[in-house]
Amino acid sequence: MKILIIEDEARIAKRIERMTRDFFDKEVQILLSDSIENGLNTIENQSIDLLLLDLNLNGEDGFEVLQNIVAKSFQTIIISAYTDKAITAFNYGVLDFVPKPFDETRLVQAFMRFTSTEGKDSHEIQFLAVKKAKTIKLITIKDIRYIKGAGIYTELYLSDGRVELHDKSMESLEKLLPKTFERIHKSYILCWQEAEKLVIEAGGRYNMLLKNGELLPVGRSKYKEIRQKLI
Missing domain, CATH: 3.40.50.2300 (Response regulator)
Structure with a gap:
């Protein structure tokens, strides 16, 4: 280190x-x-x-x-x-x-x-910053719908349909993001306000249906916890 x-x-x-x-x-x-x-x-x-x-x-x-x-x-x-x-x-x-x-x-x-692997419990951040060419662009937290792991990086999926690449890992972002964000899968962090309902598919696969109709995978280890939050 x-x-x-x-x-x-x-x-x-x-x-x-x-x-x-x-x-x-x-x-x-x-x-x-x-x-x-x-x-x-x-x-x-x-x-x-x-x-x-x-x-x-x-x-x-x-x-x-x-x-x-x-x-x-x-x-x-x-x-x-x-x-x-x-x-x-x-x-x-x-x-x-x-x-x-x-x-x-x-x-x-x-x-x-x-x-710690726990998320941050106070002092919620207002934005994340992404590098665009030689400049820094600020992304407002409230505009992030979900985050997808991309190797050592992450992709921020925004409410206007844009996708921005971020340098911090999923684990690093978990420590920074407010509690309105939930790790639902090893590769996905979801803004809870975007969640509509859990969908169970054949073969025991779980997905989260978002309010805009998108489906994101839900990890087996996360299913029970997420189901309780949706009740």
Whole structure:
């Protein structure tokens, strides 16, 4: 696992590094960066799994980093004293916001959210970002009907019929999406408001009929849980 810490105060950066190693393991690779420029260069040239980002870097705004990497495949945890920016950060799809001053217990909570397979239970994001050529395009969460796995990527199926490719995996999106989204199959996450009814086919196959007439497969292990929600 490779983790990037962008923090301009060396003492705090070392403290975060120590806590990070204590939680994960001594073999985790940790990269340190003390500026926006160095951080963005590292992100461009390294494949990372988790970003720990301060929002005030020698007077520079860490949101510049966030805006540049919001469509990347890795997760981001903000560690900042600027708690007034928390809502905006969550809107950009960060996994957690750890306010400074922080202790190890609070940082561990953020790490547990990163390692958990559970969805996020608060701070619902407002949009997902997708890369279009050299620009970032924001997709409003309420416009997403369902999400389909596409290898290490995902496809966002939108209410206007468009399909957008997203860099984050199904597992990463499950941690970010609000509870209105349900994993119904290993390859599908559905906006629950789109569900009409379960359909049982010959051979014991299960499908979800959507309000627009589409059928999506339902995993056998998910059938009973989903049936209960539809009652």
